[in-house]
Each structure stands twice: as structure tokens, then as C-alpha cells.
Amino acid sequence: MFxxxxxxxxxxxxxxxxxxxxxxxxxxxxxxxxxxxxxxASDSSANYARLGLLYLRLEEADSAEAAFQxxxxxxxxxxxxxxxxxxxxxxxxxxxxxxxxxxEKAVAIDTTDADxxxxxxxxxxxxEDMGSRARKAAxxxxxxxxxxxxxxxxxxxxxxxxxxxxQVALYYYKKYxxxxxxxxxxAYQFAYALYEAKEYRDLEDITSRMRGDPRALPLLAQxxxxxxxxxxxxxxxxxYIETLxxxxxxxxxxxxxxxxxxxxxxxxxxxASDDKTQRERFLTRFxxxxxxxxTSGGALRRAExxxxxxxxxTHFGRKWPWDRRGEIYIRYGEPDYISTSRxxxxxxxxxxxxxxxxxxxxxYGDAGIEANFVGPVYPxxxxxxxxxxxxxxxxxxxxxxxxxxxxWTSVPWEVWIxxxxxxxxxxxxxxxxxxxxxxxxxxxxxTEEDLxxxxxxxxxxxxxIQRLNEFNSATLAxxxxxxxxxxxxxxxxxxxxxxxxxxxxxxxxxxxxxxxxFGLPLDNVALPTDPDTTVVVxxxxxxxxxxxxxxxxxxxxxxxxxxxxxxxRGLQALSSVRHIAEPGVYELAVEAWRQNTNRIGAYRQxxxxxxxxxxxxxxxxxxxxxxxxxxxxxRAPDTSFVRGDLYxxxxxxxxxxxxxxxxxxxxxxxxxRDEFGQTRYTISYEVQKRxxxxxxxxxxxxxxxxxxxxxxxLSFDQVGTNPDENTYLEMPLTNLAPGRxxxxxxxxxxxxxxxxxxxxxxxxxxxx
Numbered sequence: 001m002f003x004x005x006x007x008x009x010x011x012x013x014x015x016x017x018x019x020x021x022x023x024x025x026x027x028x029x030x031x032x033x034x035x036x037x038x039x040x041a042s043d044s045s046a047n048y049a050r051l052g053l054l055y056l057r058l059e060e061a062d063s064a065e066a067a068f069q070x071x072x073x074x075x076x077x078x079x080x081x082x083x084x085x086x087x088x089x090x091x092x093x094x095x096x097x098x099x100x101x102x103x104e105k106a107v108a109i110d111t112t113d114a115d116x117x118x119x120x121x122x123x124x125x126x127x128e129d130m131g132s133r134a135r136k137a138a139x140x141x142x143x144x145x146x147x148x149x150x151x152x153x154x155x156x157x158x159x160x161x162x163x164x165x166x167q168v169a170l171y172y173y174k175k176y177x178x179x180x181x182x183x184x185x186x187a188y189q190f191a192y193a194l195y196e197a198k199e200y201r202d203l204e205d206i207t208s209r210m211r212g213d214p215r216a217l218p219l220l221a222q223x224x225x226x227x228x229x230x231x232x233x234x235x236x237x238x239x240y241i242e243t244l245x246x247x248x249x250x251x252x253x254x255x256x257x258x259x260x261x262x263x264x265x266x267x268x269x270x271x272a273s274d275d276k277t278q279r280e281r282f283l284t285r286f287x288x289x290x291x292x293x294x295t296s297g298g299a300l301r302r303a304e305x306x307x308x309x310x311x312x313x314t315h316f317g318r319k320w321p322w323d324r325r326g327e328i329y330i331r332y333g334e335p336d337y338i339s340t341s342r343x344x345x346x347x348x349x350x351x352x353x354x355x356x357x358x359x360x361x362x363x364y365g366d367a368g369i370e371a372n373f374v375g376p377v378y379p380x381x382x383x384x385x386x387x388x389x390x391x392x393x394x395x396x397x398x399x400x401x402x403x404x405x406x407x408w409t410s411v412p413w414e415v416w417i418x419x420x421x422x423x424x425x426x427x428x429x430x431x432x433x434x435x436x437x438x439x440x441x442x443x444x445x446x447t448e449e450d451l452x453x454x455x456x457x458x459x460x461x462x463x464x465i466q467r468l469n470e471f472n473s474a475t476l477a478x479x480x481x482x483x484x485x486x487x488x489x490x491x492x493x494x495x496x497x498x499x500x501x502x503x504x505x506x507x508x509x510x511x512x513x514x515x516x517x518f519g520l521p522l523d524n525v526a527l528p529t530d531p532d533t534t535v536v537v538x539x540x541x542x543x544x545x546x547x548x549x550x551x552x553x554x555x556x557x558x559x560x561x562x563x564x565x566x567x568x569r570g571l572q573a574l575s576s577v578r579h580i581a582e583p584g585v586y587e588l589a590v591e592a593w594r595q596n597t598n599r600i601g602a603y604r605q606x607x608x609x610x611x612x613x614x615x616x617x618x619x620x621x622x623x624x625x626x627x628x629x630x631x632x633x634x635r636a637p638d639t640s641f642v643r644g645d646l647y648x649x650x651x652x653x654x655x656x657x658x659x660x661x662x663x664x665x666x667x668x669x670x671x672x673r674d675e676f677g678q679t680r681y682t683i684s685y686e687v688q689k690r691x692x693x694x695x696x697x698x699x700x701x702x703x704x705x706x707x708x709x710x711x712x713x714l715s716f717d718q719v720g721t722n723p724d725e726n727t728y729l730e731m732p733l734t735n736l737a738p739g740r741x742x743x744x745x746x747x748x749x750x751x752x753x754x755x756x757x758x759x760x761x762x763x764x765x766x767x768x
Contacts, residue, residue: 027054045074045081052084061092079110086119096123104137114148117141121150130158152176153186160193170202177209184213195219200226214243218310221303228538228593230299231555237306251321252309253283257330258290258486285548292490293602294589295540297551301488308333319437328416328427328477332487335416335427339402341409344374352417355424360394360401363467365457367394368401375402376415376428378471380441383408399444414438421487422480427473440473496601497524498592499572499652503623506613506669506724507580514579514610516541516590518558519572519652525594526562534559536595543579543608544587552579557595574650576641583612613669616723619749622667624760626654630663630705630728644726654762656733662762664743665728672752677721680750684715685729690740700736702729738766 031054034047041047048071055064065088071081082102090099103120106113121141124134135158138151145151156172173190177183187210194203204223210216217240224233241252250271256264263286270282287298287305312326322330337352339345348356359377360368368377371394379399400406402413412431418424429438446464454464469475499519507513518539525537537560542553554577588605613620629649636647648665656662671679687700704716705728718725743760 027058030054045071045078048074049078049081049084052081052088056084056087056092059092061088064088064092077109079106079113079116082106082109083113083116083119086116086123090119090123090126096126099123100127107137107141111144114145117145118148118150121148121154125150125154125157130154130161134158147179149176149179149183152179156190160190166199166202170205173206174209177206181209184210184215188213188215191216191219195222214240217243218307218314222307225303225307227595228300230296230303233303234299234306237303237310240310241306248313248321251313252306253279255283255286257327257481258305259286260485281549284550288544288548288551290486290488292488293540293591294544294551294587294604295542295553295555295591295602297542297553304333304488305330316438318435323429323437324439324473324477325414325416325429331481331485332418332421332425333489336419337417338414339375340414341375341412346374346404348373349419351419355417355419355426358424359426359471363471364394364401365459367457371401371403371405373401373403375409376413376441377401377426378415378428378441378473379444379468380413380428380430381410381432382406383410396444396450397447412438413441418487420489420491422476422484425476425480426471427477429473440477443468443472492598494597494599496592496594496599497521498601499654500590500603501625501650501652501654502588502605502608503625504610504613505622505667510614511580512583512610512613514543514581514588514608515576516579516588517574517576517650517652518590518592519574519650520558520560520592522560522562522566522571522573523568525560525573526567527597530562534561536560537573538593538595539575539577540589540591540593541577541579542589543581544589545581546585548587552581554579572653574641574652576650581610583610585609616670618670619672619747619752619754619756620669621745621747621756621758622669624743624745624758625665626651626760626762627663627665627728628656628660630665630730646726646728648728654760655765656762657765658733658736660733662731662733663728664731664745664760665726666745666758667724667726668747668756669724671720671723671725671749672754673721673723674751679720679723679725680718681720682715682717682748682750683727683729683745684748685743685745686714687731688742688744689737690742700731700733702731704728705730733764736764738764 031051034051034054038044038047048067052064052067052071055061055067065085068081068084068088071078072085075081083106086099086102086106088099089095089102100120100123103116103123106116107120110116118141121138124130124137134154138154138158141148141151142155152172152175156169156176159169159172160166162169177187180186187206191203191206191210194200194206200223203219204227207216207220207223210220217236221233221236221240224230224236237252241249253267253271255267259267267279267282267286270279273279283302284298287302288294289298290301291298293300308330312322312329316322316326316329337345337349353373356373356377357369360371360373362368363377363379379395379401382395382398382400394403395401395406400409402409402415412434414429416427416429418427428441430441431438432442451461451464454461498521501517501519503515503517505513505515520537525535537558538555539558540553540555542551544551556575556577558573558575560573586608588608589602590604591600591602593600611620613622625648627648628651629647631647633642633645633647636642641648641650643665646665648663651662668681671681673679683704685702701714741762741764743762744757745760746755746757748755
């Protein structure tokens with residue numbers, strides 16, 4: 001708490017009033033004694049000030065005001081009397097402007113009175129006075145009382161209104177909340193303003209501080225969505241949902257809008273069960289299948305669904321649980337174009353204009369081509385009479401579209417356009433009963449005059465009715481729901497190309513190890529405008545179990561130094577992640593995203609088989625890893641790519657230039673020992689080049705390299721004692737033409753008379 005030196009009079013007054021109150025004396029008795037002492041008091045102004053404070057306690061405005069005025073008549077510079085009058089006008093008479101002048105006089109007289117300074121700033125806040133005078137008062141108060149919260153709030157709001165000083169406003173808001181962390185309302189108002197302004201970094205900062213206020217959780221979740229922390233966003237939404245009334249919680253998990261009929265029925269059955277695990281398993285599978293990347297295990301799409309439901313409840317929830325706008329928003333998300341009767345949007349993107357023109361021509365014929373629409377193309381109820389405001393013969397007697405020259409509607413309206421939904425969709429909502437609940441705009445009721453006009457323009461009565469029904473939003477919503485019940489667009493993302501390799505090996509505990517290797521071309525990761533700096537790429541993988549019943553995923557960040565001397569050299573940043581899983585057939589999803597940009601790459605491998613390498617009855621071989629270098633592990637530059645006693649530098653692109661050496665690493669499992677405890681096996685290979693007419697064998701000698709057992713040839717006879725071996729081949733890529741090649745590797749177990757084979761593809765480019 002801050003320490004303030006009060007004036008002697010002020011301390012006496014507070015002490016006197018507090019003592020009287022603490023002893024539970026009758027305040028009116030005290031007032032009567034003070035009045036009796038006025039004639040003989042050495043300082044009547046102090047007694048009048050005491051009387052004023054006591055009347056304030058009793059909330060007797062007239063008496064308090066008279067007492068403070070009498071004190072000031074005797075001593076015009078009595079600060080406590082000015083503060084008292086300010087309290088009378090502000091708290092008892094609701095006249096903050098009159099209060100303000102007295103607070104200003106009080107702080108000018110007594111610069112050490114923190115209470116007067118605080119009341120001055122709070123009055124300025126109540127008056128929403130953020131001008132230069134208010135800012136100066138706040139700055140002076142901070143200089144005198146740096147621990148007082150109110151001046152920081154005033155400066156925060158002042159800079160926020162200014163718009164151009166956003167970071168300064170954020171600084172003062174943080175300072176305010178540090179000093180007054182219990183003011184959740186101010187924190188929420190500021191956080192919501194950040195949300196509306198789409199300033200997500202600052203939004204995350206503020207909402208992270210709002211512990212204990214569940215309203216902050218959906219805002220925090222949306223900030224996390226923006227930086228692709230899907231799991232964190234989902235967790236924030238789920239914590240928020242737990243705080244809601246019991247009847248509201250199911251709204252967030254209800255998939256009836258976006259799922260098929262079968263899925264909605266299955267969800268209802270799962271929800272009806274007391275087994276919450278079964279319900280959650282169903283939802284996990286459902287959202288995993290909806291996830292366009294799948295690397296978050298469905299968290300991306302589920303968090304977005306929760307966001308849409310929260311938005312529908314927050315903005316369209318006057319009718320329980322929401323009006324028609326909420327239904328469309330939950331299905332299709334944020335429209336590409338919105339215009340409302342409250343806020344006309346005259347900035348119409350070109351592709352949206354084309355959709356408007358097509359619809360206008362279909363409904364109004366040639367008359368629709370000439371119009372510029374700033375609202376619904378579909379006709380809605382109008383206030384215009386006769387031909388006023390018509391564009392040619394466009395519109396009907398009581399229903400018109402909204403154009404730049406015709407917009408006098410009798411009902412509030414909103415129009416939403418989704419350019420990538422169906423052939424382009426316009427949803428028109430109207431509030432026909434002026435109650436704040438929007439429904440699809442009704443089909444117009446046509447008059448005989450409308451039908452006559454249609455006939456005169458060459459359009460039949462039935463064709464007009466057909467078009468109005470066809471383009472009515474209710475009809476459109478119903479037809480789209482059957483074929484495209486939901487929309488999640490990734491159009492705004494820019495592609496980030498990268499390489500990956502998925503390799504299987506024997507894993508622990510009878511499981512299989514999957515190694516996913518990323519190759520991030522530095523020239524793809526670095527933007528041309530980047531200075532010499534470090535960029536961070538987030539890599540994700542997901543191994544999805546059969547029928548999407550479960551998944552395991554990884555997420556990690558890789559910092560990459562980008563300098564001029566490594567640009568335009570075809571270099572890659574290499575990294576790897578591991579999965580351990582039961583043998584079987586899976587789906588693999590991989591993703592790379594450059595943080596703080598829209599650049600993202602994602603790939604899926606639909607059928608990834610993880611062999612049962614622990615079946616000791618069969619000779620088996622791991623996948624073949626194509627590498628750019630293999631050396632002994634004790635000579636490795638780091639441990640990133642050490643496997644057993646070897647360091648294997650990956651080449652996930654499998655692309656090489658003439659003159660390089662290609663290395664291929666593999667592991668052999670379940671070799672059979674003979675009666676002498678020895679294994680005898682042969683490693684052989686062939687290389688084929690892909691041609692237009694098929695494949696042609698290529699002569700390419702290799703060196704078998706493993707410690708001191710090097711040999712050169714197309715086939716290698718080996719003797720050992722271990723049933724499992726790991727080794728590699730080194731192949732100098734000389735005298736080969738550019739193209740695609742396939743390496744076919746065969747292992748023959750001479751003791752067991754068994755054979756196993758694997759293939760690997762590599763490419764030779766035309767230049768070094």
C-alpha cells in the first residue's frame with residue numbers, strides 16, 4: 001500500500017469520525033455537540049469540515065454541502081472541504097462535473113492527499129474525459145503516487161482511444177492490472193477490445209493474467225488459435241465450458257449442424273450413455289476425421305467449432321440458444337463479406353461482386369446488371385413507395401434489394417456471402433418483428449402489379465416465383481446442409497514446401513519404431529525480406545490408428561539461423577521425431593509451419609504399414625534410409641542422428657547431384673544361427689532407372705561399409721554371430737544420367753533359406 005502524508009486537519013477529522021463510529025456513538029449527538037462548539041471553537045472551519053464528513057456518513061446531501069461551504073467561506077484553501085464537496089456532488093447529487101472542479105482545487109492545495117488525487121482521476125474516468133487536462137492530471141498523480149491504480153487506467157483508455165498509441169495503452173493497462181488485479185471487469189473490457197481489433201498477441205498477454213475470470217478463457221483460446229496452439233485453445237475452451245450452466249454445456253459438443261445424420265444419431269446415443277469415456281472417444285474420432293491436417297489429433301477443428309459456438313452464443317444468442325445467424329455461423333464460420341443495416345459495407349471484393357451480379361441477373365434480369373449492391377441482392381421488405389429508388393425495374397412493390405441508390409428498408413437486415421460455399425452462397429437475414437432475433441428473409445409476397453410488371457418484362461409469373469424460392473436463404477441453407485453441412489477454409493494459408501521420410505525399424509517391447517525425418521529447405525523457410533535472423537519452424541506429426549480410433553502426435557519447434565551466406569545454396573534444416581506403436585496399418589500426417597506467418601505445409605500418407613519386426617520366425621529387414629553421409633558414431637558432430645554405432649545424416653529429399661556419394665542404411669532382423677552359432681547371409685542389390693518405356697538396369701558398384709569389413713561389388717556374402725545386424729552401402733553416383741532411380745535390396749539367409757526385400761527411390765539432378 002502507498003504511504004501518504006495527510007494534513008493534520010484531515011488526520012484529526014478521520015480519527016474523530018472513526019473513533020465516534022468505533023464506539024458506536026450516535027452521530028447526531030456528535031453533530032449537535034459540534035454545532036454547540038462552533039461559537040467558541042478556535043478554528044470553526046475545522047468544525048464545519050468535521051460536520052460535513054459526518055453528514056456525508058449519514059448521506060444528508062444538503063447539510064453536508066452547507067457545512068463544507070461554511071468551512072470554505074472561513075478558509076477558502078481548506079483542501080479537505082473541497083474534497084468533501086466533491087464527494088457530495090459526485091456521490092450524493094450525481095453531478096460529476098461540479099465535483100471535478102473541487103477535486104482539482106483540493107489536489108492543487110494539498111499535493112500529498114492521495115485520496116483527493118484518486119477521486120479526481122476516477123471522476124475524469126466517469127466523465128470519459130481523456131483530453132490533455134486529464135492526461136496531465138494522471139501523469140502528475142503517477143509521479144506523486146506511483147502505486148495508485150486509477151491514473152494508469154485513465155492513460156490506458158486515453159491512448160486506446162487515440163488508436164495510434166496501442167503499445168503505450170497496453171503498457172498502462174498492464175500497470176493498472178498489476179496494481180488492481182481484482183478489477184476483472186476492466187480487464188475483460190480491454191481484452192474484448194483487443195479481440196475485436198484482432199490484436200491476438202496482446203490479447204493472450206492480458207487474458208493470461210485474468211486468472212479466476214472464466215470470461216477470459218474463450219478470448220485466450222482464440223489468441224492461441226491464431227498462433228496454432230490448437231491443443232492449448234481446446235483446453236481453454238473446455239475449462240470455460242465447465243463453468244457454464246449445465247443446460248448450456250451440451251451446446252458446444254452438439255454436432256447435429258455439421259455432422260451427417262448417421263454421425264448425429266451416433267453422437268446422441270453416445271451422449272445418452274452414462275459412459276463419458278465412450279462419448280469423448282466418439283468426439284475425438286469425429287473431430288480427427290474433420291481435421292484438414294490431422295496433426296493436432298482433431299484439436300484444430302474442435303477448437304474452431306467451440307469458437308463458433310461461443311461466437312453464436314455471444315453475438316446471436318438473444319433467442320435461445322441463437323437465431324438463424326448462429327446456425328449458419330456454426331456451420332460455415334466467418335463470411336467472406338458482411339454488410340448490415342447498422343453498418344453498410346460498401347467495400348465489396350471483386351469475386352463477391354461477381355456472385356452478386358450473377359444472382360441479380362437470375363432474379364431481376366437485365367435490370368440487375370446495372371446495380372451496385374451494398375446489401376442483400378435478395379429482395380427484403382422496403383419502406384419505399386411507388387417507383388422511388390428503383391434501379392430500372394428491379395425489385396417489387398414491397399420488397400427490394402439494397403443498392404447504393406435504394407436502401408430504405410423497413411426491417412433490420414444482415415447479408416453474409418461465402419464465396420467458396422457451393423457455387424457461392426448469399427444468406428440474407430431480417431429482423432421482421434424488431435426484437436433483435438434474425439431469421440432468414442421471407443419469400444416476398446407479390447402483388448398483382450408485380451406479376452404484371454414481370455409479364456411486361458418478358459418473364460413469366462412462375463419463373464419469378466421459382467427464382468425467389470430458389471434463392472431464398474432458407475431454401476439455400478437446407479440444400480447446402482444436405483451436401484455441404486460445414487466449411488473450414490484454409491485458403492488464407494501460403495504453402496511451405498518441405499521433404500519428409502517415414503522409416504520403420506524394430507522398436508522396444510515388441511513394438512515398431514517409426515522415424516519421421518524432416519528436411520526443411522532454407523530457401524523455402526526464409527522469406528526474401530528477412531534480415532539475418534533466426535526463424536522458428538513448428539513441426540507436427542500424427543500417427544493415426546486404424547478407423548481413427550486413437551492417435552499419437554508430436555509437436556516441437558526448430559530454431560533455424562538464416563544468414564546471407566547460407567541462402568541460395570539448396571541447404572536443408574534436418575530434424576527427426578519418433579513414434580513407437582503396435583504393428584499395423586496407420587495413417588501418417590506431417591506438418592511444418594513457420595511461426596508468426598501463414599506459411600504452412602502438410603502431407604498425409606494414407607496407408608503406412610508398421611511391420612511386426614519381432615516375429616522371429618521370419619527373416620526381416622527395416623526400411624531403407626537414404627542418407628548423404630554415414631560415419632562411426634564416435635566421430636559424429638552431434639547425437640541428433642546417431643543410431644547404434646553409426647551417425648546417419650539423412651537426405652529426406654532423396655535427391656543427389658553428380659559426383660556425390662549416396663549412402664543407404666538398413667537393419668536386418670532374425671538371422672538364423674547354424675550349429676556353430678554363426679549366421680551366413682548375402683546382401684545383394686540392383687539399381688533401375690525409370691524410363692518412358694519402363695525400367696532399365698543400371699550398373700552401379702557399391703561399397704559395403706561397416707568398420708573393417710569393407711568390400712566393393714553388387715553382392716556381399718557375410719558371416720556373423722548376431723541374429724540382428726545394422727549396416728550400410730556407399731554408392732558413388734558417377735556416370736549416371738539425371739532421373740529417377742529405384743534401389744532394390746535383397747537379403748538372403750543361407751542358414752534358413754529365407755529372403756526379404758525392400759526398395760528405395762532416389763533422384764539424380766542435372767546440376768551440382
